[in-house]
Amino acid sequence: MDKHYLTQLFQPESVVVFAGSADADADTAKLTPHAQALHAALRAQRYTGSLQFLDIHTTGTLAELAQAQADLAIIALPPQDVAAALEIAGRMTCRAALVISSGIGAEQAAEFKRIARREGMFLLGPNCLGLQRPRLQLNASAAGPLAADGPLALVSQSGALTTSMLDWASNNAVGFSSVVSLGPNTSVDIAQVLDFLANDAQTHSIIVYVEGIPNARRFMSALRMAANAKPVVVLKAGRKPAGNEAAQTHCGTIVGSDDVFDSALRRAGAVRVRSFVELFSAAKCLASRYRPVGKRLAIVTNGGGPGVLAADWINEISLRLGKLSAESIKALQPLLPPQASLHDLIDLSEEAGAEHYKAAIEAACRDAAIDGVLAIYSPKVGGDASAVARALADIKRSIGKPLLCCWMGDTSVQAARGLLNEASIPSFRTPEAAVGAFGNIASFYQNQLLLQQTPPPLSTLAKPDIEGARLVIESVLAERRKVLTEMESKTLLSAFHIPVTNTILARSANEAMMIATQLGFPVALKIASPDISHKSDVQGVVLNLPNGASVRDAYNDMMERVARLQPQARINGITVQKMAGAKRGREIYIGLVTDEPFGPVIVFGAGGTMIELINDRAMELPPLNQFLARRLIERSRVAETLGEWRGASAVDMDALEQLLLRVSEMVCELPQLREMDINPIIIDENGAVAVDARILIDNAPQALSGRSNHYNHLAILPYPARYEQVWPLRGGGEYIVRPIHPDDAQMLQDLVQHLSPESRYFRFVSSMVELPPSMLARFTLIDYDREMALVAVTKERVAGADGEISETERIVGVSRYITNPDQSSCEFSLLVADDFKGRGLGSRLMESIMDVAREKGLAEIQGLVLANNPSMLKLMGSLGFTVKPFEEDRDFKLVTHGL
Numbered sequence: 001m002d003k004h005y006l007t008q009l010f011q012p013e014s015v016v017v018f019a020g021s022a023d024a025d026a027d028t029a030k031l032t033p034h035a036q037a038l039h040a041a042l043r044a045q046r047y048t049g050s051l052q053f054l055d056i057h058t059t060g061t062l063a064e065l066a067q068a069q070a071d072l073a074i075i076a077l078p079p080q081d082v083a084a085a086l087e088i089a090g091r092m093t094c095r096a097a098l099v100i101s102s103g104i105g106a107e108q109a110a111e112f113k114r115i116a117r118r119e120g121m122f123l124l125g126p127n128c129l130g131l132q133r134p135r136l137q138l139n140a141s142a143a144g145p146l147a148a149d150g151p152l153a154l155v156s157q158s159g160a161l162t163t164s165m166l167d168w169a170s171n172n173a174v175g176f177s178s179v180v181s182l183g184p185n186t187s188v189d190i191a192q193v194l195d196f197l198a199n200d201a202q203t204h205s206i207i208v209y210v211e212g213i214p215n216a217r218r219f220m221s222a223l224r225m226a227a228n229a230k231p232v233v234v235l236k237a238g239r240k241p242a243g244n245e246a247a248q249t250h251c252g253t254i255v256g257s258d259d260v261f262d263s264a265l266r267r268a269g270a271v272r273v274r275s276f277v278e279l280f281s282a283a284k285c286l287a288s289r290y291r292p293v294g295k296r297l298a299i300v301t302n303g304g305g306p307g308v309l310a311a312d313w314i315n316e317i318s319l320r321l322g323k324l325s326a327e328s329i330k331a332l333q334p335l336l337p338p339q340a341s342l343h344d345l346i347d348l349s350e351e352a353g354a355e356h357y358k359a360a361i362e363a364a365c366r367d368a369a370i371d372g373v374l375a376i377y378s379p380k381v382g383g384d385a386s387a388v389a390r391a392l393a394d395i396k397r398s399i400g401k402p403l404l405c406c407w408m409g410d411t412s413v414q415a416a417r418g419l420l421n422e423a424s425i426p427s428f429r430t431p432e433a434a435v436g437a438f439g440n441i442a443s444f445y446q447n448q449l450l451l452q453q454t455p456p457p458l459s460t461l462a463k464p465d466i467e468g469a470r471l472v473i474e475s476v477l478a479e480r481r482k483v484l485t486e487m488e489s490k491t492l493l494s495a496f497h498i499p500v501t502n503t504i505l506a507r508s509a510n511e512a513m514m515i516a517t518q519l520g521f522p523v524a525l526k527i528a529s530p531d532i533s534h535k536s537d538v539q540g541v542v543l544n545l546p547n548g549a550s551v552r553d554a555y556n557d558m559m560e561r562v563a564r565l566q567p568q569a570r571i572n573g574i575t576v577q578k579m580a581g582a583k584r585g586r587e588i589y590i591g592l593v594t595d596e597p598f599g600p601v602i603v604f605g606a607g608g609t610m611i612e613l614i615n616d617r618a619m620e621l622p623p624l625n626q627f628l629a630r631r632l633i634e635r636s637r638v639a640e641t642l643g644e645w646r647g648a649s650a651v652d653m654d655a656l657e658q659l660l661l662r663v664s665e666m667v668c669e670l671p672q673l674r675e676m677d678i679n680p681i682i683i684d685e686n687g688a689v690a691v692d693a694r695i696l697i698d699n700a701p702q703a704l705s706g707r708s709n710h711y712n713h714l715a716i717l718p719y720p721a722r723y724e725q726v727w728p729l730r731g732g733g734e735y736i737v738r739p740i741h742p743d744d745a746q747m748l749q750d751l752v753q754h755l756s757p758e759s760r761y762f763r764f765v766s767s768m769v770e771l772p773p774s775m776l777a778r779f780t781l782i783d784y785d786r787e788m789a790l791v792a793v794t795k796e797r798v799a800g801a802d803g804e805i806s807e808t809e810r811i812v813g814v815s816r817y818i819t820n821p822d823q824s825s826c827e828f829s830l831l832v833a834d835d836f837k838g839r840g841l842g843s844r845l846m847e848s849i850m851d852v853a854r855e856k857g858l859a860e861i862q863g864l865v866l867a868n869n870p871s872m873l874k875l876m877g878s879l880g881f882t883v884k885p886f887e888e889d890r891d892f893k894l895v896t897h898g899l
Contacts, residue, residue: 005821006196009096009122009188010133010178012071014050015140016092017042018085019076034100035076037142038130045137045146056084069093073121074130074140076100079108082126083115090119099125100142102159102183109185116187122821127183129159134176135202143181150175151204152283153197155190157182157211158237164276165209173421174280177202189214191222198226198778205231207283208270216597216715220268221783224451224716227269228781229774231286231444234265234272235279260595263619267716269451271444281433282440285404285426294371295442297435298322298364299345302352303378306408307345310374310431317439321345322370328363335359350380354391361392365399372402372441374434377416379409385416393423402441406434452742452781455625457668457711457718459661462497466669469495473672473697482674482697483530486575489693492670493678496662499689501580507573509555513548519578522546525554526577526692527562531569533694536609538565544579551576580691584648585684586641588656589616590663592676598715599701600667604660606638607680623718624664629657642683649685659688671700671713717785723852730839733794735812737848740789745780747811748791756834762869763831779816788852789816792832792841812836815845817853817861825860826853830872842875854899862896 019035031039042051052070056077073089075082075097082099089097097116104112104126116123124131130141139146143163147170154176156162162181169176177200180193190210197203206226213219226232236258265272273282297319301307314321321344324332329342336342336356339349346364348356357375364373377388385407396403405420405427407413420427428434458464469492476484484492490500502519505528506512516523527540535541539561542554555574562571589607594600598621605616618635620628633639633656643650659681667673675696681688701713711718724738740748752760753770761767771779782789792813797805812833817826828849832842853861864886865872876883876895886892 004196004199006096006122006188006192008071008094009098009124010131010196010200011136012049012096012138014070015047015052015072015074015138016070016089016094017051017053017074017076018056018081018088019053019074020055032076032078032101034102034129034142037144038074038076038100038140041139041141041144041146044139047138048136049138054088056081056088071095072140073097074100075125076142079104079126082112086112086115086119086121086123090115090121094119094121096122097124098128098130098140099123100128100130100140101126103127104185106185109187113187122192123187124180125183125186127185129162129181129183131181132176132179141179141181143179145170147179148173148175150177151202152176153178153180153200153203153206154209155180155182155193155197155206156209157190158209159183161209161276165279168276169280172280174284177204189218191215191218194219194222194226194232198222198229203230205283205286206233207279208232208234209237209279210234211237213597216264216599217712217717217785220264220598220715221786223265223268223270224781225778225783227448228451228777231283232268232270233279233282233286233440234270235274235276236261236272257593257595257601259617259619260593260598260601260621263601263621264598264715266443266447267450267621269444269448271440271447273440278433278436278440281426281428281437285402285437285441286444293445295319296322296369296371297438298324298367298370298373299376300348300357300360300364300373301345301376301378302348302350302357302380302383303376303408304345304347306376306378306406306431307347310376310406310435311345313432313435317436319435319439319442322364322367322372324364324367325369328367332359332363354384354387357388358391358395361403362395362399365401365403370401372404372438374404374406374431374438376406376431376434377408377413379412385413386419389416389419389423392425393419396423396425402438404428404434404438406431450628450631453625453628454719454741454781455623455628455664456721457623458665458721459625459658461658461661464496464662464665464669466495469666469670473670476697477672477699481530483533484695484697485528485530485572486526486692486694487528489695490690492666492695493690493693496666498659498662498678499687500693501577501689501691503575503577505573506555506576509552512555512574512576513552515576516545516551517548519576522579523551524577524579524691525551525558526575527558528572528575529562529566529569530572532562532566535692538562538569577691580682580689585682586638586645586648586651587680588638588683589677589679590659590681591678592663592667592673593619594674599713600673602632602660602663602667604632605636606641611679621716622664622667622714623716624660626657626661629660629664632660633657651683652685652687655687656683668711668714668718671711672697674698717783720784720788723788723790723848725848727844729794729841735792735794735841737790737792737845739784740780740782740791740814742781744791744811745776747793747809748780748814749776751811751814751831751833754833755831759831759834762866762872763829765866787816787818787826788849788856789814790845790848790852792836792845813841813845815849817849817858819856819858824858825862826858828861828863830863830875837871843879846875846879850897850899858899860896860898862894864892865895867891867893 019038020031069092073094075085129143132139132141134147134149147166159181197206273279299307299310311321337349337351341347346360361373364370407416417427493500504515506515522544525542527535545551587608589605591603601619604618606614616637618632620632677694678690681690720739726736728734791811793809794812795807796810798808814831817828819826881895881897883893883895886894
């Protein structure tokens with residue numbers, strides 16, 4: 001149960017091949033092109049496991065076939081023979097199958113999936129080129145020669161791009177742990193492959209070429225887990241509408257908006273690149289485990305021109321030029337040639353040698369105002385490019401910041417580039433490429449901060465009137481309408497405590513005049529019609545009316561004008577509202593769009609009547625917290641105007657963040673929302689008010705995850721705060737049981753470090769004294785839809801070094817389950833601190849985790865317990881678990897309980 005469920009696919013010990021005759025002298029012309037390529041690939045090297053070839057016309061009893069069992073079946077046959085091969089593989093108790101083919105339609109692929117499911121096999125394919133596992137010497141593909149062994153994994157939804165990448169990699173000394181080709185209609189999808197690679201010890205970083213997403217929730221879950229464990233770099237097709245259409249046609253899955261895909265990748269902690277070559281350079285940099293804390297890149301150069309080109313590109317991609325502090329300049333200047341300039345670029349002058357580069361880079365890495373260093377070398381008469389490269393290789397191990405290089409030229413610096421590659425220092429041929437690579441490192445760090453955020457569906461602000469909002473939506477849907485009127489829209493906003501202008505509906509000119517007089521002048525009039533989405537398009541908005549007579553005349557004119565321009569529209573009347581009083585307020589926009597496949601996305605930017613022309617749209621997937629709201633604001637262009645600007649005071653940023661949190665609450669709690677435009681919102685130093693709003697609704701969508709959940713419309717499941725409970729502790733005191741979150745990493749590590757050796761062995765079947773970083777990350781950032789971890793937290797009083805008493809939290813127990821691939825059962829684990837055993841903690845944690853699994857609709861919970869762990873076996877028995885021997889390993893007992 002410790003093995004990943006795709007182990008037999010990617011780590012098979014035995015393989016059976018259905019691809020026609022394996023005889024080298026046989027007539028290969030009768031084989032399909034894929035079969036010919038597969039035979040050539042398998043003969044080219046010696047696979048480390050057992051390999052046998054069978055024909056689909058093989059005869060034998062079930063018992064005889066069972067004797068010839070294998071982990072993986074590889075099938076490269078004509079489409080009409082694939083089903084028969086899958087049947088035989090099932091009788092051989094294969095647990096994984098790979099179908100290498102092309103041109104198989106969705107209906108036939110569905111039949112293959114049904115056979116594989118019935119036989120208990122995981123199926124990769126059809127319509128793919130297969131997979132490679134270089135360390136196993138397994139080339140189960142039609143993608144060409146076996147790649148070199150290395151720490152990089154490649155997952156591609158394009159067969160043509162897979163072969164191109166492998167060809168490029170072979171000429172650039174790039175090795176792979178895995179190469180996986182995915183095509184349309186495959187059963188094992190990109191999310192499952194990412195799930196395996198996240199847990200694969202051979203894989204240190206992952207590059208992905210993606211054309212479409214079959215299931216947004218599963219994709220985001222797997223991508224977030226993978227990016228939390230190791231760097232993930234993504235190249236996506238279809239950045240523009242024409243490319244989107246082509247990608248959707250090619251891969252048969254949903255592509256969606258490119259801007260939304262950007263937002264999803266940021267939130268998942270991955271890095272997106274725009275080109276084929278950039279994919280590998282980004283992976284090379286990120287695999288070096290550089291972890292910058294900002295965007296400030298210092299340039300160390302021996303030539304002003306290349307340095308200026310690099311500085312220009314730093315500005316172009318929104319990085320910052322790292323500059324030495326006055327103290328660093330004072331210490332470094334005496335060590336450099338007299339002509340050296342240090343105030344912007346670190347220009348060492350043409351006289352610079354290896355010792356000068358070494359001193360400058362070490363000084364830059366010590367400076368707190370610099371996050372990374374780019375060393376540029378231009379060939380000079382009498383210069384020694386290799387000596388400078390050797391100096392950088394010598395100091396690389398002693399510096400803790402990213403170091404990238406650009407050796408200009410060609411023939412004269414080839415040897416130096418070789419030295420840099422041997423030292424694993426990322427090297428580039430142009431300054432722009434090197435700066436772009438640092439930009440990827442900086443993006444990775446920023447995106448990792450977003451990844452760590454796990455907001456709940458509701459903020460800590462005053463609770464909204466969710467039921468009242470739902471009643472408004474239900475009444476509109478009952479009338480078979482989907483567009484809310486302005487009054488209904490503002491009622492919905494008010495239910496979530498979003499400030500709105502006071503709006504009253506008038507049904508006659510005299511009524512409008514009286515309402516305006518009561519509200520106070522100036523006022524605005526707006527047409528109220530469920531059939532008119534954009535009021536300004538039919539001249540249905542009049543602003544700044546100063547008196548009653550102007551209101552009366554404007555009312556009559558608007559009714560006549562709208563009836564003429566849109567005669568079919570139903571007119572409920574005209575709304576009257578007082579003009580917003582902020583004289584120097586900024587107009588902003590907050591909205592909602594629904595994307596296929598990622599679901600609802602929150603949009604922020606500049607507002608007003610020119611919103612389409614300005615096109616300022618920063619996006620973020622819900623749910624939001626204050627950190628995510630602030631980052632969303634910062635990504636917009638209007639953010640530059642929100643501080644002190646042209647004599648106006650800075651806006652109330654707290655009020656703006658709260659608005660975004662309230663919109664996030666609406667999106668989480670109201671799955672019927674499809675589109676929302678709150679525009680304009682007037683914000684100044686005193687707060688914000690929504691002047692107008694347009695909301696489009698529909699019936700609640702189907703679950704993105706395929707399982708029922710209150711938040712099934714979201715691509716990222718919110719933190720499940722509803723599972724928090726307070727329990728009394730036997731012997732006195734109390735503890736909190738709540739879902740785990742990433743901030744618990746250090747407390748979880750402390751729990752493991754303070755366990756007795758016996759307790760650690762019983763839990764991890766290992767003598768390790770602490771959790772490695774990848775495991776710690778995996779245990780604390782989880783997808784709450786497919787797994788759950790509950791921690792028991794106590795508060796303890798601790799005396800500090802100054803004798804002052806403070807209160808600190810401590811994790812004293814963890815229960816966890818992970819849903820099995822069958823989607824109906826789960827595997828659990830349990831850990832309790834040694835000094836808290838015997839106080840009822842273990843049974844309470846187990847009962848709580850079983851309650852969560854039961855609520856998720858799972859039917860059974862199971863786990864492995866060491867046979868020599870009597871206290872755990874006794875606890876399982878007291879909870880009603882069935883205990884029986886584990887046939888695969890007699891050192892364990894299998895414990896199960898129906899839910």
